Amino acid sequence: MPQPVQYRGMSLIIPDNDTEWKEFYAHARAHRLVVRKCAACGLLRYPPTHACPWCMALGWSWREVSGRGTIYSYEIVHHAIQPGFRELTPYAVVLVELDEQRGQPTPDESLRIIGNLLRPDLTPEADAEVAIGRRVRVVFQDLADHLALPQFTLTDEPPQGRVWRLPG
Amino acid sequence: MKTLRDKYCIVGVGETEYSRASNRTTRAMAVEAVRHAILDAGLTARDIDGMLDYQGGDSTLANHVAPDLGIRLNFYMDVMGGGSSTEALIGLAMGAIEAGMCQTVAIYRSMNGYSEFRIGGTGARAAQPVRGLDLAQVPFGMRSAGQNFAPTFLRHMYEYGTTSEQVAHVKAAHSKHASQNPKALLKERVTVADVVGSRWIVTPLHLLDCCLETDNATCVIVTSAERARACRPRPVHIMGVAGRVSKPRLDFHWAHGPITRVAGYYAKDIVFGQAGIGPDDVDLTGSYDAFTFTTMLQLEEYGFCKKGEGGQYVGSGVIELGGRRPNNTSGGHLCEGYTHGMSMVIENVRQLRGTVDDYCPKAAEGVHTYDYAPGGCRQVKDAEIAMNLGWAMPPLGSALILRR
Numbered sequence: 311m312p313q314p315v316q317y318r319g320m321s322l323i324i325p326d327n328d329t330e331w332k333e334f335y336a337h338a339r340a341h342r343l344v345v346r347k348c349a350a351c352g353l354l355r356y357p358p359t360h361a362c363p364w365c366m367a368l369g370w371s372w373r374e375v376s377g378r379g380t381i382y383s384y385e386i387v388h389h390a391i392q393p394g395f396r397e398l399t400p401y402a403v404v405l406v407e408l409d410e411q412r413g414q415p416t417p418d419e420s421l422r423i424i425g426n427l428l429r430p431d432l433t434p435e436a437d438a439e440v441a442i443g444r445r446v447r448v449v450f451q452d453l454a455d456h457l458a459l460p461q462f463t464l465t466d467e468p469p470q471g472r473v474w475r476l477p478g
Numbered sequence: 479m480k481t482l483r484d485k486y487c488i489v490g491v492g493e494t495e496y497s498r499a500s501n502r503t504t505r506a507m508a509v510e511a512v513r514h515a516i517l518d519a520g521l522t523a524r525d526i527d528g529m530l531d532y533q534g535g536d537s538t539l540a541n542h543v544a545p546d547l548g549i550r551l552n553f554y555m556d557v558m559g560g561g562s563s564t565e566a567l568i569g570l571a572m573g574a575i576e577a578g579m580c581q582t583v584a585i586y587r588s589m590n591g592y593s594e595f596r597i598g599g600t601g602a603r604a605a606q607p608v609r610g611l612d613l614a615q616v617p618f619g620m621r622s623a624g625q626n627f628a629p630t631f632l633r634h635m636y637e638y639g640t641t642s643e644q645v646a647h648v649k650a651a652h653s654k655h656a657s658q659n660p661k662a663l664l665k666e667r668v669t670v671a672d673v674v675g676s677r678w679i680v681t682p683l684h685l686l687d688c689c690l691e692t693d694n695a696t697c698v699i700v701t702s703a704e705r706a707r708a709c710r711p712r713p714v715h716i717m718g719v720a721g722r723v724s725k726p727r728l729d730f731h732w733a734h735g736p737i738t739r740v741a742g743y744y745a746k747d748i749v750f751g752q753a754g755i756g757p758d759d760v761d762l763t764g765s766y767d768a769f770t771f772t773t774m775l776q777l778e779e780y781g782f783c784k785k786g787e788g789g790q791y792v793g794s795g796v797i798e799l800g801g802r803r804p805n806n807t808s809g810g811h812l813c814e815g816y817t818h819g820m821s822m823v824i825e826n827v828r829q830l831r832g833t834v835d836d837y838c839p840k841a842a843e844g845v846h847t848y849d850y851a852p853g854g855c856r857q858v859k860d861a862e863i864a865m866n867l868g869w870a871m872p873p874l875g876s877a878l879i880l881r882r
């Protein structure tokens with residue numbers, strides 16, 4: 311089993327038998343964002359799960375996605391719970407809706423993924439820049455030989471829909 | 479729809495002191511809460527033959543609690559889980575009795591939620607390794623309940639124009655109620671301005687939008703309506719129950735929207751269907767207030783107002799004592815103390831008995847002044863039907879309807 315990765319005071323553990331995440335993070339370390347594609351119905355899913363939530367088929371393959379998307383919702387953490395995040399406050403956590411498979415297979419469903427909003431150099435983005443509707447792309451934060459975290463950074467693409475952030 | 483309406487009752491309720499330094503074990507607290515509930519029901523240890531409890535690796539199991547009180551069990555189960563377990567276990571107790579496995583079930587929750595295992599994820603919990611599904615959120619500094627729920631709350635503000643000030647009325651109302659509750663940890667009334675002026679924890683949650691981590695144990699006792707007639711207090715009948723109803727993609731509910739929809743969307747038809755009533759028939763509610771927003775989201779999802787109008791609804795005065803349908807008359811998790819939902823069921827049982835433990839001199843005899851000034855009464859006059867809206871997280875909830 312690989313050694314736990316120490317990151318901001320947390321032990322991140324991806325054991326050899328972790329059939330959901332191990333390859334996901336190996337791809338991320340090669341700076342590819344991948345999701346699972348069902349071999350039967352072709353729908354993409356995140357997080358990585360063993361069966362297809364729409365057709366229950368077990369067959370799947372990894373499929374690389376563009377890593378481009380829109381901020382669907384967010385939060386600014388002012389009071390960190392994990393001690394290793396205290397020096398980062400305030401920091402932004404974003405819920406990103408990826409461009410692939412938006413509104414499918416039902417209008418309410420989409421590929422959405424959680425990350426921090428960072429500058430391209432992986433330092434925290436100013437919280438005044440965070441808003442629903444703003445466009446982002448994935449960036450990768452390398453943590454170990456077998457592990458990188460997918461994170462997000464703002465792009466200069468025009469926003470998607472109404473841009474809104476919490477006043478104040 | 480299948481229903482066991484009015485066939486089962488809650489006959490005993492009890493709790494320990496609400497504190498932030500219990501200085502004792504969860505075993506000791508659980509034993510005391512169960513004992514209080516047995517005495518409240520007018521029963522003895524021999525009358526209890528079923529036990530259910532819930533916890534998250536932070537408490538004592540039933541096989542240690544029952545023997546301390548001399549209880550021999552025909553059925554017990556220790557369940558993993560937090561909020562929304564209360565109502566679910568009341569339903570399971572009914573099922574166990576209906577199946578003939580046992581006759582009377584004590585349900586408890588005991589936790590040193592401040593002094594030992596803080597709910598917010600600090601203390602012992604913060605040191606746990608991150609693996610499996612936690613990898614999708616925790617490495618990004620998203621671990622506590624508030625951090626896990628905040629994008630749902632914020633998206634509600636985006637979609638419906640809900641404001642911080644509207645939602646702050648939940649805390650103001652519950653603080654008003656707590657000022658009439660001798661047990662409450664926070665008895666001081668606060669204003670909307672106090673809430674929105676308090677420091678940010680995680681947007682859109684201010685400090686005073688968040689509940690109070692607490693050391694406490696609680697217990698409710700469920701038995702059949704026939705047995706309930708032999709118990710000391712006026713029986714409180716269970717009209718309907720829905721337990722741990724979930725949205726699709728409970729693993730990662732962000733994948734299935736609208737993310738502003740909460741589990742009550744699915745639970746409401748189950749619980750109202752069994753009870754044969756609708757929201758207008760309910761006299762008071764216990765809508766889980768881990769945060770101000772959770773109360774608001776559930777009240778609108780269960781149909782007490784239209785979806786999206788929860789902000790206006792909670793700001794209208796309707797949820798305050800003296801209003802049309804008071805919510806969390808004990809002060810709830812925001813002010814009385816945090817018990818993972820149990821205390822809100824206990825409060826509603828006492829309300830339906832007419833014996834809420836407020837500052838009225840003859841409260842225990844059911845004599846109340848109905849003067850809702852600070853330090854006064856918190857009994858709802860002629861309360862007949864009460865509802866609990868249990869919350870675990872946006873995609874998971876439970877519900878319970880009780881009548882006197």
